[in-house]
Amino acid sequence: MITKREMSGVNLYSELVAIYQRLEDELIRLNPGCNACGTCCNFVKFDHVLYTSNIETDFVTMHVEVPDFNVSSNGCPFLKDNQCSIRDFRTLGCRIFYCNPNYKEISGDLYEKYYRKIKDLSIKHNIQWKYLPFLDQLAEFKSNRKPVFV
Ligand code: SF4
Numbered sequence: 001m002i003t004k005r006e007m008s009g010v011n012l013y014s015e016l017v018a019i020y021q022r023l024e025d026e027l028i029r030l031n032p033g034c035n036a037c038g039t040c041c042n043f044v045k046f047d048h049v050l051y052t053s054n055i056e057t058d059f060v061t062m063h064v065e066v067p068d069f070n071v072s073s074n075g076c077p078f079l080k081d082n083q084c085s086i087r088d089f090r091t092l093g094c095r096i097f098y099c100n101p102n103y104k105e106i107s108g109d110l111y112e113k114y115y116r117k118i119k120d121l122s123i124k125h126n127i128q129w130k131y132l133p134f135l136d137q138l139a140e141f142k143s144n145r146k147p148v149f150v
């Protein structure tokens with residue numbers, strides 16, 4: 001039998017997947033374009049930091065094994081042969097970022113909109129909101145994994 005706590009986790013992540021799906025539908029319409037070169041997942045090369053919420057990091061770590069990695073190298077450990085190896089579970093920031101300069105103007109608003117939806121999910125499920133660099137959170141989850149809804 002599934003417990004109330006486990007059910008909370010199931011609902012949380014099915015709602016997160018629904019949010020991601022709505023975003024994907026919007027992105028299909030916007031069509032920012034990508035040749036899947038993987039360069040933007042190399043944070044050093046792109047000189048940016050991927051931030052994410054604890055809910056999303058938990059969603060990733062409950063589905064995939066996190067390989068050993070060095071936080072200071074500032075490269076995503078899920079980038080394999082210049083491809084994302086966890087595409088179905090990747091974070092909001094991964095989903096919204098495109099290097100197309102014509103799309104950059106609207107990406108900020110789009111990010112705010114979906115960031116808000118995920119934050120509302122956190123409030124709804126009584127989860128303390130944490131929003132930190134993805135690699136820092138991954139390292140923390142790897143050393144001390146606890147589901148966020150406990
Ligand atoms: S999770 Fe995937 S899309 Fe996101 S930074 Fe890592 S390799 Fe890139």
Ligand code: SF4
Nearest residue numbers: 034035037038040099
């Ligand atoms: S968004 Fe740009 S840099 Fe990132 S994978 Fe696509 S083409 Fe490459």
